[in-house]
Amino acid sequence: MVSGARSGAGGLVAADLVETHCPFCALNCGLRLEVTRNRVTDMSTWPESPLTSGALCIKGRLAHEQVHHPERLTRPLLRTGNDFTEIDWDEAFSRTVRGFTKIADKRGRDANAVLSGGSLTNEKVYLIGKLARLGLGTRHVDYNGRFCMSSAAAANMTAFGRDRMMTPLAELQRADVAVIVGANLSAAFPVRIPPLIDGIRKRGGRVVVIDPRASRFVKPDDLHLPIRPSTDAVLFGGLLREIAEQGLVDTEFVANRTSGFNEAIAAVQSLTLERVASICDIAPELVREAATVIAGTRSAMWLHGRGPEQQIGGVDNVLALINVGLACGHVGRPGAGINMLTGQRNGQGGREWGQRCNQLPAGRNIENAEHREVVADRWGIDEESLPGAGRTYVEILEMAGRGEIKGLLSICTNMSVSAPDLHSVGEQMAALDHVVVVDPFFSESARHADIVFPGSVFAEESGTITTIEGRVVRIDQAVSPVPGLSDLDILRELGERFGVGDQFAFESAEMVFDEMRAVSAGGPVDYAGITWERLRSEPGVFWPCPSLDHPGTPQLYTERFAHPDGRARFHPLAPLDESVEHVDELVLTTGRVLSQFLSGNQTMRISGLDRRATAPVLEVHPTTARRVGLEEGELAQVSSKLASSVLAWTANADLRTDTVFLPYHWPECNRLIAADLDPISGIPGFKYTAISLAPAPGGSDPAADGAVPVGGFTYS
Ligand SMILES: Nc1nc2c(c(=O)[nH]1)N[C@H]1C(S)=C(S)[C@@H](COP(=O)(O)OP(=O)(O)OC[C@H]3O[C@@H](n4cnc5c(=O)[nH]c(N)nc54)[C@H](O)[C@@H]3O)O[C@H]1N2
Ligand SMILES: Nc1nc2c(c(=O)[nH]1)N[C@H]1C(S)=C(S)[C@@H](COP(=O)(O)OP(=O)(O)OC[C@H]3O[C@@H](n4cnc5c(=O)[nH]c(N)nc54)[C@H](O)[C@@H]3O)O[C@H]1N2
Ligand code: SF4
Numbered sequence: 001m002v003s004g005a006r007s008g009a010g011g012l013v014a015a016d017l018v019e020t021h022c023p024f025c026a027l028n029c030g031l032r033l034e035v036t037r038n039r040v041t042d043m044s045t046w047p048e049s050p051l052t053s054g055a056l057c058i059k060g061r062l063a064h065e066q067v068h069h070p071e072r073l074t075r076p077l078l079r080t081g082n083d084f085t086e087i088d089w090d091e092a093f094s095r096t097v098r099g100f101t102k103i104a105d106k107r108g109r110d111a112n113a114v115l116s117g118g119s120l121t122n123e124k125v126y127l128i129g130k131l132a133r134l135g136l137g138t139r140h141v142d143y144n145g146r147f148c149m150s151s152a153a154a155a156n157m158t159a160f161g162r163d164r165m166m167t168p169l170a171e172l173q174r175a176d177v178a179v180i181v182g183a184n185l186s187a188a189f190p191v192r193i194p195p196l197i198d199g200i201r202k203r204g205g206r207v208v209v210i211d212p213r214a215s216r217f218v219k220p221d222d223l224h225l226p227i228r229p230s231t232d233a234v235l236f237g238g239l240l241r242e243i244a245e246q247g248l249v250d251t252e253f254v255a256n257r258t259s260g261f262n263e264a265i266a267a268v269q270s271l272t273l274e275r276v277a278s279i280c281d282i283a284p285e286l287v288r289e290a291a292t293v294i295a296g297t298r299s300a301m302w303l304h305g306r307g308p309e310q311q312i313g314g315v316d317n318v319l320a321l322i323n324v325g326l327a328c329g330h331v332g333r334p335g336a337g338i339n340m341l342t343g344q345r346n347g348q349g350g351r352e353w354g355q356r357c358n359q360l361p362a363g364r365n366i367e368n369a370e371h372r373e374v375v376a377d378r379w380g381i382d383e384e385s386l387p388g389a390g391r392t393y394v395e396i397l398e399m400a401g402r403g404e405i406k407g408l409l410s411i412c413t414n415m416s417v418s419a420p421d422l423h424s425v426g427e428q429m430a431a432l433d434h435v436v437v438v439d440p441f442f443s444e445s446a447r448h449a450d451i452v453f454p455g456s457v458f459a460e461e462s463g464t465i466t467t468i469e470g471r472v473v474r475i476d477q478a479v480s481p482v483p484g485l486s487d488l489d490i491l492r493e494l495g496e497r498f499g500v501g502d503q504f505a506f507e508s509a510e511m512v513f514d515e516m517r518a519v520s521a522g523g524p525v526d527y528a529g530i531t532w533e534r535l536r537s538e539p540g541v542f543w544p545c546p547s548l549d550h551p552g553t554p555q556l557y558t559e560r561f562a563h564p565d566g567r568a569r570f571h572p573l574a575p576l577d578e579s580v581e582h583v584d585e586l587v588l589t590t591g592r593v594l595s596q597f598l599s600g601n602q603t604m605r606i607s608g609l610d611r612r613a614t615a616p617v618l619e620v621h622p623t624t625a626r627r628v629g630l631e632e633g634e635l636a637q638v639s640s641k642l643a644s645s646v647l648a649w650t651a652n653a654d655l656r657t658d659t660v661f662l663p664y665h666w667p668e669c670n671r672l673i674a675a676d677l678d679p680i681s682g683i684p685g686f687k688y689t690a691i692s693l694a695p696a697p698g699g700s701d702p703a704a705d706g707a708v709p710v711g712g713f714t715y716s
């Protein structure tokens, strides 16, 4: 097993200060952990880190409180009836493997599945894909990036041929304009980016915000387009047409660097300003002004978050956005870029190393014969023994509900809060025969487990992660794993016990990384020239980095896109159907608050974070609240076609009157949301649910409905 000792560059890490990166969002701010006698005792910022802007948000400042938290799981657990009992590691491994093997013998290997997460290091992601395909031998492995980056990833692959942010964030220093689409920078990217956006304002540039809700970073002089939720593709189609009408298309860029412009422009001819204004419910003058501002410069940075992406038309929304950016030539120039904002700690690396249902390591396609050959060859196996593409996250849960999947290994994901249609998720999890969860804290999903392994937190393992910008950075272990074994140890031991120990013969994360580099050489995601030593002596390396003397690639597409012909692709918008004109009276959209992270299984245990937002609070425009009769201090009832939630509410005048906003960190949110998926990316439509809103019935017992008393909430 991987040794529990601290492994740094040259063996033991001698210093009491260990430099690492925040485990929460993909900004990966630099942290310096203070370690005394194998305990993390304090932390500070790591000012020399290229990922530190001088500030940490509150989550980063308190992240270290997880490490020795009294609620950490320290021993494997076995379900005994409705309870759990501690068992020893050997028994936990034997029972785990026996359970999956029994299912595979009876129903075939595809009756087992693996679900994982984008907070894991690259090395763990790589081993998870390997364990699923070679150990369990199943095709069904997917991860929570399916809920997150999958629309942006699919659109980037289609338009540019590569799935990575194209421009380092520092280019915002040279931008004349920032276009921020469906990203709540105040809560989700609270450091580094907002000051850079402020810099644009100070230089006299413009900030364009396309969002049904103006969060705190939006300033009065910004151009805010309060779009009707889920109509982004129409807005971008209209903007493309208007930019062409105004003669602002960068014709040289379009001719030399792209293909498909004529088809794209033909497809939007019916999207007149008036039609767009009516569908998106934005004044036509605002749309015109946005076209003028955005296309008035070649130095514009686009930043898109989950607003347009977590939609059943999420991929089309992003492709329509990219069309506008390409028409304006916002690529490969100073201060320019069409950029997605990756969310989780290793959201970028998490989608590169083979834990996606259709992917082999290094972004290779599991259905591409050549890619299969390369990976099989480098793993020293027969290509035919590699399974084909499996199903996506929600589909895997649905297969469990239908009895087609019976065994589930879940590591670093918490479907019982984060997946849509939580009532069904409960039934699907209950229908499984063998559920194994690996998590540092007992999660809502662990309640469905037969075996729970105590997982690792960020300070306990070495490894690499790949930041929002595509920069590979190193994580150094600061303390030995509190449970004794780490996630990596668990994955290795499982490999061994599934009979593929030769594929898991790694004594350190560095050895895993070296194999990954070799597997990636010449592939779509090339880390071949990135060594463990380079990651020590350089402030991270941007991939692609094909050789040891290659400097890495911070800025993509200066001369060529990643498609074989080097050109970016425009995409014609599909003809609008009647559903686009359909208007729901009231729409629920969802997102985040600053002090909570995703399903809250980590942040809700840190009192300094949890007390800032102890429960979900619905945001309602004051006019809407009056219209439906909500009284201050009373509870509101939100009902979708699936369920009702009784919630505290607060007035927010920076929100559309037909839209309410609910932070999603608590299960009261996703029980309302249907598991309807984008047909290409498989992302659920988290950002759009038709609802009705009313005062909670007087007789209702909020506690029984999972709601909490009103009052005392502060949002930062
Ligand atoms: N504090 C905190 N920070 C986080 C996280 C966290 O849980 N907590 N999670 C991390 C992760 S994994 C991610 S993916 C990122 C997410 O980062 P963001 O995408 O910035 O976060 P969300 O809160 O989902 O915000 C989405 C925005 O989209 C808007 N929106 C809703 N519907 C639409 C629409 O139809 N069109 C448009 N244009 N906009 C719309 C919402 O009003 C909101 O402002 O945050 C990361 N950072
Ligand atoms: N309504 C609505 N739903 C959403 C979203 C939304 O905006 N609205 N956003 C979606 C998005 S963007 C995302 S990314 C998903 C996230 O969905 P989830 O997969 O639920 O994400 P987490 O809450 O981070 O779950 C990770 C679990 O892994 C554990 N964990 C953390 N680090 C480690 C580790 O290193 N090792 C191990 N073994 N375990 C670890 C945590 O304790 C936690 O229990 O949620 C999605 N769900
Ligand atoms: S949560 Fe994100 S912004 Fe906050 S400290 Fe961590 S990496 Fe930085």
Ligand SMILES: [Mo]
Pocket: 147, 148, 149, 343, 344
């Ligand atoms: Mo995410």
